[in-house]
Amino acid sequence: MAGQLPAQDREIRSLLDSGRFEEADVAFDELTSIRPNLVGDQWNRATVLVHRASLAWRLDRIPLALELAAEGWTELDVDHPSGVSAAHTISMLGYLLETIGHRAPALELMALSVQVARKSGEKSTLAHCLTREANSLVFRAVGRRNESAAEQFEQARALFEEARTLASPGQVQRSALAGGSRAHAGVGDLDAAERLAHEALRLSGPVRDLFSSSVANWTLAVVRRAQDRLTDARTFASRALDGAESIRDTMLMMRFSLDLASICGQLSDPVGESEALRRTVDASSLAVETLQEGLGQALEQRRVAVQAQRMAMAAQEAALRDPLTGLTNRLGLERRAPVLLEQTAAKGRVPWLMLVDVDWFKDVNDDAGHAAGDAALQEVAHLLRRECRVDDLICRWAGDEFVVLLVDASEESGPAVAERIRAAVDAHDWRLVVGRMKQPPTVSIGVAAGPAELEHLFAAADIALYRAKRAGRNRVEIDDESSTQDESEMPTISPTDSR
Structure with missing residues (x-):
C-alpha cells in the first residue's frame, strides 16, 4: 500500500495509528490546503482520494470525508476494475462504509477487492485486502451465538492466515497477527489465539501500532475470560479499550467497552461496569448509530449525484461532437x-x-x-x-x-x-x-x-x-x-x- 500513496498521506496515517491526532490534524490541514492539485500524475487518483476520505473521517472531518469518498468512488472503474490501485481503492471504500455503518455494500466491496488483488498478482496488495475483509468478518461474528458466527470466524481465520504468509514485516503483518488471534479465539483455538496475540503485542509495541495492540489485548481478554481468569480479562479488556480510544476507532471502542462492561459484571464490579457502559454510550449511542446510517445514505446519494453531474457534462460534450468522426460538430x-x-x-x-x-x-x-x-x-x-x-x-x-x-x-x-x-x-x-x-x-x-x-x-x-x-x-x-x-x-x- 505504501507505494500507492504519496509520502505525506502515509505520514498522516502513521500519526493517526499512533494516536498523535493534533499532529495529524496539522498535517492534514497542510495537505488539503493544496487541494486544487490534490493528486499528481504519478498517483492513482481514486486510491488517494478514498484514502484521504478515511483520514478525514478519523479526524472528524465528516463532510470532507464524504466528498472525497464520493469523488474517489466516481473516479473508479467499477464495471471493469483491475490492477493494484483498483484493489486498494475498492478495499478502502468497503472498510470506510463498514466504519460509518453502511454495511450492506461494505463486505461485497471488500470481497471484490480480494478478487481484483488476486488477479493483480501483487502479494502485498492481496495481503492488505485479505486483512480488511477478515477484520470485517470478525466484527460481524462477535456477539453472535449461532452457526453463521462460527462460519465467519473460520472464514476470517483462513483469510488472516493467508495474509500473514503474503505480508512482509510491517503494519499489515501485525494487523493480520492480531486479527488472526481473535479469529482463532472465535473458533475455540485458545492456545493459538494467545500465541498470536502475544506476537502481535511484541511487534506493535516498539512502533506504537495501537490498532494491532488493541485487538491483541482484546483477544487476550477473551482468552482469559474463557479460562475463567476474570481479573486478568478485565485488565486486558481495559488496555484494549484505552488503545481504541487513543486512535478514535469507533468500531473498536463500541465492541471493547461492551466486553469490558460484561467482564466487570461477572466480577461484581459495579463501578467498573458503570464506567465501561458510560464509555459504550459515548461510542455508540442511538443518535450516533442513526447519524452513521444517515451518513452512509448521504455518501451513496452524493456519489450518485456526482456521477449524474458527470454524465450530464458528458452528454453536453457529446452534443458538440460529430458521432462519425469524433470531431467538433x-x-x-x-x-x-x-x-x-x-x-x-x-x-x-x-x-x-x-x-x-x-x-x-x-x-x-x-x-x-x-x-x-x-x-x-x-x-x-x-x-x-x-x-x-x-x-x-x-x-x-x-x-x-x-x-x-x-x-x-x-x-x-x-x-x-x-x-x-x-x-x-x-x-x-x-x-x-x-x-x-x-x-x-x-x-x-x-x-x-x-x-x-x-x-x-x-x-x-x-x-x-x-x-x-x-x-x-x-x-x-x-x-x-x-x-x-x-x-x-x-x-x-x-x-x-x-x-
Missing part, C-alpha cells in the same frame, strides 16, 4: 470559435480558417458504398488531427466538408498547414478504405485569414474553396484579401496532379 464550432478568435486576436496573432472539401466523394459512395464513404471521412478526420496542433479547432461542418480554425497562428502558417493537409490526403494509401478506385479521394482547401468574425472568415474561405474546385481540385487557394506577403514569400502550393 457545427454547433461546437459556432460556440467555441468566437472565444478562440477573441483569444487569438488579444495575443496579436492571426486566425486562419480553412474550409476543406473532399474531392470525388460522391464517386466513393457510388462505387465503394456508403460504409466505405463513412470510413473515408473518418480517415480524413484522422489526417486532419495528425497535421494540426492540439489547440487547433477541427470541425466536421456537413457531409464531406470540414473546417479547421488555426488559433495562435503566425501570419504565414495558414497556407503552409493547408498545403500539408492536402499533401497528406493526396499521398495517403486509400486502398484499404475504398479499394482500387480510379479516382481516390483528395481534398480542395480554401484558406482565409482574419481578424474577422467567424461568418466573414467562412465566407472568404468558401470563395477560395470554390476557386480551388474550379481550378481542378486537389489544391489550395487563398482568399485574395488574406495575402499580406509577396507571391515569392508565399508557400509553394502543389498544382493539381494528373488524375
